[in-house]
Amino acid sequence: MGYLKKKTGVYYLINAVLVFLLFFVLLNLINNRIINRTSTQILTLICINIILAVSLNLVTGVLGQLVLGHAGFMLVGAYTSALFTMNIGLDLKIAFPISLVLAGLMAAVFGVIIGIPALRLKGDYLAIITLGFGEIIRVIANNLKITNGAMGLSGIKSLSTTKNPSPMFIYAYALAALTVFLMFTFGRSRHGRAVIAIREDEIAAESMGINTTYYKLFTFVLAAFFAGVAGGVFAHQIGVIDPSKFDFNRSVEILIMVVLGGMGSITGSVISATVLTWLPEQLREFSKYRLLVYSIILILVMLFKPSGLLGRYEISIPKFLDKLFARITKKTAKTKTGGA
Amino acid sequence: MHLLLTKDLSIEFGGLQALKDLHIEINNREIVGLIGPNGAGKTTVFNLLTGVYLPTSGAMRLEGNSIIGKKPFEINRSGIARTFQNIRLFKNMTVADNIKVSMHQNMKYNTFSAMFRLPSYWKEEKKVDIKAREFLEIFGMEDKADQLACNLPYGQQRKLEILRALATKPKILLLDEPAAGMNPTETQELMEVIRRIRDQFNIAILLIEHDMSLVMNICERLYVLDYGHLIAQGTPEEIRTNPQVISAYLGS
Amino acid sequence: QPKEDSSTGSKDSDVIKIGGLAPLTGDVAQYGEAVNNAVLIAVDEINQKGGILGKKIEYKYYDEKGDVTEAVNAYYKLVEEGIVALVGDVTSKPTKAVAQKAAEDNMPMITASATEESITQAGKNVFRTCFIDPYQGKLMASYAKNKLNAKTAAILYNIDDTYSKGIADAFEAAAKELGMTVTNTEGYADKSTDFNSQLTKIKTSNPDVLMIPVYYNDLALIVAQAKALGIKAKLLGGDGWDGVLEVIDKSNVDALANAYFCSQYSATDPNPKVQEFLKKYKEKYNKDANMFAVLGYDSMYILADAISRAGSTDSDKIIEALKNTNYEGLTGTTTFDENRNPVRQAIITSFEGNSYKVIESYSMD
Amino acid sequence: MLNVNGINVYYGAIHALKDVSFHVEEGEIVSLIGANGAGKTTTMHTISGLLSSKTGDITFMGQSISKLEPHRIVKLGLAQVPEGRRVFSNLTVQDNLEMGAYTRPMNDRREIERDLELVFKRFPRLHERRRQLAGTLSGGEQQMLAIGRALMSRPKMLLLDEPSMGLSPILVQEIFNCIQEVNKSGTTILLVEQNAKMALSISHRAYVMETGSIILEGAASELLDNDQVKKAYLGG
Amino acid sequence: MDFFNHIINGLGLGSIYALVALGYTMVYGIVKLINFAHGDIIMVGGYMVYLIMVKWGLPIWLAVPASIVICAFTGMLVERVAYRRLLVHNAARISLLITAMGVSIFLQNAFMLIFGTDPKLMPPLFQAEPFKLGSFELASTTVINIVVSVIMMIGLNLLVNKTKIGKAMIATSEDSSAAKLMGINTNRVISFTFAIGSALAAVAALLYCNTYPQIKPSMGNLLGLKAFVAAVFGGIGSIPGAMLGGYLLGVIESLTKAYVSTTLTDAVVFGILIIILLVKPAGILGKNRKEKV
Numbered sequence A: 001m002g003y004l005k006k007k008t009g010v011y012y013l014i015n016a017v018l019v020f021l022l023f024f025v026l027l028n029l030i031n032n033r034i035i036n037r038t039s040t041q042i043l044t045l046i047c048i049n050i051i052l053a054v055s056l057n058l059v060t061g062v063l064g065q066l067v068l069g070h071a072g073f074m075l076v077g078a079y080t081s082a083l084f085t086m087n088i089g090l091d092l093k094i095a096f097p098i099s100l101v102l103a104g105l106m107a108a109v110f111g112v113i114i115g116i117p118a119l120r121l122k123g124d125y126l127a128i129i130t131l132g133f134g135e136i137i138r139v140i141a142n143n144l145k146i147t148n149g150a151m152g153l154s155g156i157k158s159l160s161t162t163k164n165p166s167p168m169f170i171y172a173y174a175l176a177a178l179t180v181f182l183m184f185t186f187g188r189s190r191h192g193r194a195v196i197a198i199r200e201d202e203i204a205a206e207s208m209g210i211n212t213t214y215y216k217l218f219t220f221v222l223a224a225f226f227a228g229v230a231g232g233v234f235a236h237q238i239g240v241i242d243p244s245k246f247d248f249n250r251s252v253e254i255l256i257m258v259v260l261g262g263m264g265s266i267t268g269s270v271i272s273a274t275v276l277t278w279l280p281e282q283l284r285e286f287s288k289y290r291l292l293v294y295s296i297i298l299i300l301v302m303l304f305k306p307s308g309l310l311g312r313y314e315i316s317i318p319k320f321l322d323k324l325f326a327r328i329t330k331k332t333a334k335t336k337t338g339g340a
Numbered sequence B: 001m002h003l004l005l006t007k008d009l010s011i012e013f014g015g016l017q018a019l020k021d022l023h024i025e026i027n028n029r030e031i032v033g034l035i036g037p038n039g040a041g042k043t044t045v046f047n048l049l050t051g052v053y054l055p056t057s058g059a060m061r062l063e064g065n066s067i068i069g070k071k072p073f074e075i076n077r078s079g080i081a082r083t084f085q086n087i088r089l090f091k092n093m094t095v096a097d098n099i100k101v102s103m104h105q106n107m108k109y110n111t112f113s114a115m116f117r118l119p120s121y122w123k124e125e126k127k128v129d130i131k132a133r134e135f136l137e138i139f140g141m142e143d144k145a146d147q148l149a150c151n152l153p154y155g156q157q158r159k160l161e162i163l164r165a166l167a168t169k170p171k172i173l174l175l176d177e178p179a180a181g182m183n184p185t186e187t188q189e190l191m192e193v194i195r196r197i198r199d200q201f202n203i204a205i206l207l208i209e210h211d212m213s214l215v216m217n218i219c220e221r222l223y224v225l226d227y228g229h230l231i232a233q234g235t236p237e238e239i240r241t242n243p244q245v246i247s248a249y250l251g252s
Numbered sequence C: 001q002p003k004e005d006s007s008t009g010s011k012d013s014d015v016i017k018i019g020g021l022a023p024l025t026g027d028v029a030q031y032g033e034a035v036n037n038a039v040l041i042a043v044d045e046i047n048q049k050g051g052i053l054g055k056k057i058e059y060k061y062y063d064e065k066g067d068v069t070e071a072v073n074a075y076y077k078l079v080e081e082g083i084v085a086l087v088g089d090v091t092s093k094p095t096k097a098v099a100q101k102a103a104e105d106n107m108p109m110i111t112a113s114a115t116e117e118s119i120t121q122a123g124k125n126v127f128r129t130c131f132i133d134p135y136q137g138k139l140m141a142s143y144a145k146n147k148l149n150a151k152t153a154a155i156l157y158n159i160d161d162t163y164s165k166g167i168a169d170a171f172e173a174a175a176k177e178l179g180m181t182v183t184n185t186e187g188y189a190d191k192s193t194d195f196n197s198q199l200t201k202i203k204t205s206n207p208d209v210l211m212i213p214v215y216y217n218d219l220a221l222i223v224a225q226a227k228a229l230g231i232k233a234k235l236l237g238g239d240g241w242d243g244v245l246e247v248i249d250k251s252n253v254d255a256l257a258n259a260y261f262c263s264q265y266s267a268t269d270p271n272p273k274v275q276e277f278l279k280k281y282k283e284k285y286n287k288d289a290n291m292f293a294v295l296g297y298d299s300m301y302i303l304a305d306a307i308s309r310a311g312s313t314d315s316d317k318i319i320e321a322l323k324n325t326n327y328e329g330l331t332g333t334t335t336f337d338e339n340r341n342p343v344r345q346a347i348i349t350s351f352e353g354n355s356y357k358v359i360e361s362y363s364m365d
Numbered sequence D: 001m002l003n004v005n006g007i008n009v010y011y012g013a014i015h016a017l018k019d020v021s022f023h024v025e026e027g028e029i030v031s032l033i034g035a036n037g038a039g040k041t042t043t044m045h046t047i048s049g050l051l052s053s054k055t056g057d058i059t060f061m062g063q064s065i066s067k068l069e070p071h072r073i074v075k076l077g078l079a080q081v082p083e084g085r086r087v088f089s090n091l092t093v094q095d096n097l098e099m100g101a102y103t104r105p106m107n108d109r110r111e112i113e114r115d116l117e118l119v120f121k122r123f124p125r126l127h128e129r130r131r132q133l134a135g136t137l138s139g140g141e142q143q144m145l146a147i148g149r150a151l152m153s154r155p156k157m158l159l160l161d162e163p164s165m166g167l168s169p170i171l172v173q174e175i176f177n178c179i180q181e182v183n184k185s186g187t188t189i190l191l192v193e194q195n196a197k198m199a200l201s202i203s204h205r206a207y208v209m210e211t212g213s214i215i216l217e218g219a220a221s222e223l224l225d226n227d228q229v230k231k232a233y234l235g236g
Numbered sequence E: 001m002d003f004f005n006h007i008i009n010g011l012g013l014g015s016i017y018a019l020v021a022l023g024y025t026m027v028y029g030i031v032k033l034i035n036f037a038h039g040d041i042i043m044v045g046g047y048m049v050y051l052i053m054v055k056w057g058l059p060i061w062l063a064v065p066a067s068i069v070i071c072a073f074t075g076m077l078v079e080r081v082a083y084r085r086l087l088v089h090n091a092a093r094i095s096l097l098i099t100a101m102g103v104s105i106f107l108q109n110a111f112m113l114i115f116g117t118d119p120k121l122m123p124p125l126f127q128a129e130p131f132k133l134g135s136f137e138l139a140s141t142t143v144i145n146i147v148v149s150v151i152m153m154i155g156l157n158l159l160v161n162k163t164k165i166g167k168a169m170i171a172t173s174e175d176s177s178a179a180k181l182m183g184i185n186t187n188r189v190i191s192f193t194f195a196i197g198s199a200l201a202a203v204a205a206l207l208y209c210n211t212y213p214q215i216k217p218s219m220g221n222l223l224g225l226k227a228f229v230a231a232v233f234g235g236i237g238s239i240p241g242a243m244l245g246g247y248l249l250g251v252i253e254s255l256t257k258a259y260v261s262t263t264l265t266d267a268v269v270f271g272i273l274i275i276i277l278l279v280k281p282a283g284i285l286g287k288n289r290k291e292k293v
């Protein structure tokens, strides 16, 4: 039980330092224009996709329920947040963070409304029902006045400007880090254990005193919340949203990130969200073959690593350092004794 | 007052009367056996008692309170824990975590403390970790704590299931064929442990078992089911010589 | 204006970099390909004639799959590569997103085919060569009323497509304003292939005209099904109809005899420029050029014309020059109004046998 | 009849069978006993082709079967009653039994019917439940069904993996009687059992496995008296 | 009168859904895989007919069987290359699902590269005069669709329930290693399942092209999704269920368009699906079994 050992605190510290370090390095590079606008945008999108993938991983990887409508929650969040900042008349610097909280909450409300009936079903049926809800949300957004129908919303202001290119990235990064942290801490608590137990055997879990309905709904809603927040950031980053952006294919895209990274592995999701957002950009020159290559890679990975790149394994840099030190100290100890 | 009692308990599966008018009573600290031919309805009794199935009619009471219509987790929290005939462990969780899942209901810290790692989280997790390992000592499995449950040999999986049930702090423990798949030597060891559990935790135990050496040895009373009907009850001696039981179940 | 990497700037100073954005894969790739192919022809021609400002054009384009995010990414990438102006994007949604970003950068931009009204409102740098949706809707309503004497009208449109919805809305409003009765406004979801239910409803109300503001692929299916149901209404449409003859079965062409759409050019235009382009396109890509191609071709020329008039690659100068465009192209003479939309007569086109037939030039007033 | 020669089987990194060799002669009942996780099931699966051995060879009636696919091995007359019953839970009892006769040619219909009757006679409980879905049978009923199903292929040799698990005492007796009967009617039997006493009492010979290797072999009666065996497996 | 027409419209559309759903249900029933590439097999079928009839100018009686055979073969090939390894190793179902999505993306993009992205016009395949029933007129395509789909369903039902290979399919779907121990060559059974499912897709493609004479690389997407929903409607894994689900979906769609809204159709249809699933969690004809504990 790594997390109960004395080292745990040190691990947390190392991780925190690493996350901050990476952040400041990237921020500096962006502000000095060494990382250009395309790359800043891609970094921001990577963070958004990390939030989406990690939150979906909670439901699909940890709780073990196949969900095909994650993009629906993203839609709810994106519209909530965009409509709020566009209509409230507050300074964007204040309105934006508030709008993100609202986006999350609104998506969570939808999560509850959808989750209560949907979670009565399992497996493929749950997948279908979430797919159905996702489509319903999209079609309704396509028909409402407030969402401006199929035209979608445009002119959503971004905090980033040509002069100051970093604010959106700062938000996205901080939120991604927070999401990862919360998913991690949630997963490794009595609540997370209850959720994993449900994945492993629902009947047994319930017979051991776990309120399975509550935990299924809770995880579902939590994931919806984060998807909503991600949607809010996304809307403000791109500036234009319309319902078709959040269709079934988008849900599948997120699902693929989760499965490719490894179901239940947070670091796996982070890595695959990063790679799958970054790589297509690099392959832009070969656009005709891009999806062909992507599909072949997808199939090959699944064939030879069906549980995803990392499976349930988590990459931990502190642990790695630990092992490294252990080896070095062993070696030095050996050479010492050898020398003596 | 009886600890656990069923009255006129019946269930049908699409026309098949799996259980008919079952009366059983179990007192505190008793070890009671439930035996009967295959398909007699023994496991069904467990499923009814733990809320997995809903009875067609009848009453079930734990310490005088009806448990009919309650959900499995509520029943478990009110004091009934069980093991399963076909082992249902949380296979991809560690052995210790399997037990900690059961302790969930008795832990206090909330989701917020968990997600932001407040002190209450650390305190309780530490406590629970130590306790889980203590449970494992009952079967001398403390060295297996950090292995995945699916990597345990079959016999130890059965033992882990018992521990997992025990960790929910039940008043009565239902064991469904705990000795299945164990050889006689292992069965003997198991018998000792079941007695020890009863003494140490002060709980009642209701067990289903086909291994007569175990049943006749540790059960204080036996109920015998056949075709969903209670055909006999009494001490092991009485049952052993009951002609109806011999012809339906024991054989010559 | 983003800092430009000086090293690449100096190295490429003998060319003028113009960016292009188009969906070349994905669901709307056919439109992107048409525009992009035509732009490539235009660039070739211009370069063969010596380029502009004495420099060759380097046309750098990216596929954006019809996706908003990809389009913005690709746009940023083009900017970093040092483009001075942009031809694109092709469909409305990505174009709208790119227009917003381009407005921040003051990047001159001209789209050949993004018809949604609000796109050019993103900034004074955004131009287009195609008609806007409301214009087509209004125009066809007016035509129906004045030339076809229609009293009742029905609409069938694609609810997921801003082009279709834009025209449909404007048509409906204009028709009502003109005193026509709109009997049905029926929608269908993107990628639908079955329209029988909607058409059955429309048939029941038996309108004089049926407005179908959709692209030609959907139209081909709709016409066949309408014919099978025996719908008698005159069919009306927008410029998206151009190309339908390639995808409709010969046996159904007769259903188009009584159909009219507003086109931005005429394939039977005797203007040698037009015929030459059509020929060139066919030779090069083994496909008939359609309206998208024609508009793409004109857009590139309009941009090139503006740059040479501006005499520099400075954004403000190019934009100013674009504003004062008066260009004689395949689509006739184009000037821009205050919203940077083209001012040009529409050509009402119908069908005869297996070919398009120009009826007349028409404008509302 | 069956010759297993130096097989090594791995589950990923786990070395589950280490150089296991043994043989079964025609008409014999041979038992394989051992503690949990000793590798008995693994041995059974390797013989029937569900798992493959890295080295060594298995021959059945003189023919090497270690490279054959499971369905071919069954056709040769080697049937298995798998551990944990593995009945087709959404098929009826009768359909399950008919699946057992899958390898038999269609024109064998009458014979198949007859065998079906025989199985029903041996296990009247199955006859009662023949229209019930197998998944809803009790554990013991399923075990009977699994044995009945294997018999339907009229095997020359039958592999039984813990057939008495979860059965009532009376049924355990019945099953063992049945095994003897089947054996008498000419089917060779390899039996894996936890219930070592019972198993040894009906077997001719037996092997004892421990952690992937065979550590003892001999006539069943000898092993019954062996102190080591007594202590470890017979509870005395 | 109008109502009747809407029902007929729905049945015509529904029969295509039904045929596609049959293929889904077949494969799902045996390997529990939502074969997302199934819709794309239909696309393959469509392009084969196009290639044979339009490009090579060969007659229809050649195009039909050829496209069926090619699709069946494609289905088997896909199974062999992309699924077999996962099936043999008993990989998690979701991995299979993702692989299927990969196959779908692959097929679409491969065809896009080969044939281009613009839709192709299909020649009329089997046209006949509309059927007249008194004052009602029934389009020949609708009649053909309904008749063919019913025949296919009956044939499939017989195949699965009455033949030896059908029984082997059921056994394989239940427990493939136990099936092996019965002497069943499960790999072959699975291959066969994919072949049949894909042949059905080819038939669906023919009817589809006959009804909506236009093909493009992404044509299988929506059709596949709708048919999959239909299969779930009816109870996935159940052959008559798929059929019923297909017809129901078609009719519900048609009636929704007629009497509720043409812009909210998909939302209404999914809403109905959800309600049905909540009332009957295994679909209309699906068997809802309590897990035995």
Ligand SMILES: Nc1ncnc2c1ncn2[C@@H]1O[C@H](COP(=O)(O)OP(=O)(O)OP(=O)(O)O)[C@@H](O)[C@H]1O
Pocket (backbone or CB within 6 Å): B013, B016, B018, B036, B037, B038, B039, B040, B041, B042, B043, B044, B045, B085, D136, D137, D138, D139, D140, D141, D166, E290, E291, E292
């Ligand atoms: N969910 C169900 N649906 C239909 N029938 C069921 C169901 N559960 C149990 N049965 C039937 O009820 C009867 C009793 O089953 P149960 O599992 O309780 O037997 P058991 O006494 O535990 O037998 P064993 O000792 O073999 O485990 C059996 O005939 C079984 O087929």
Ligand SMILES: Nc1ncnc2c1ncn2[C@@H]1O[C@H](COP(=O)(O)OP(=O)(O)OP(=O)(O)O)[C@@H](O)[C@H]1O
Pocket (backbone or CB within 6 Å): B151, B152, B153, B154, B155, B181, D011, D014, D016, D034, D035, D036, D037, D038, D039, D040, D041, D042, D043, D083
């Ligand atoms: N699928 C598997 N993956 C990994 N290890 C396995 C697997 N199956 C079995 N093992 C391991 O291989 C060893 C032999 O297992 P096997 O099932 O053959 O034992 P057994 O003698 O049949 O035991 P039991 O009496 O419990 O049935 C055990 O250590 C077991 O943990």
Ligand SMILES: [Mg+2]
Pocket (backbone or CB within 6 Å): B042, B043, B044, B085, D138, D139
């Ligand atoms: Mg039982």
Ligand SMILES: [Mg+2]
Pocket (backbone or CB within 6 Å): D040, D041, D042, D083, D161
């Ligand atoms: Mg075993």
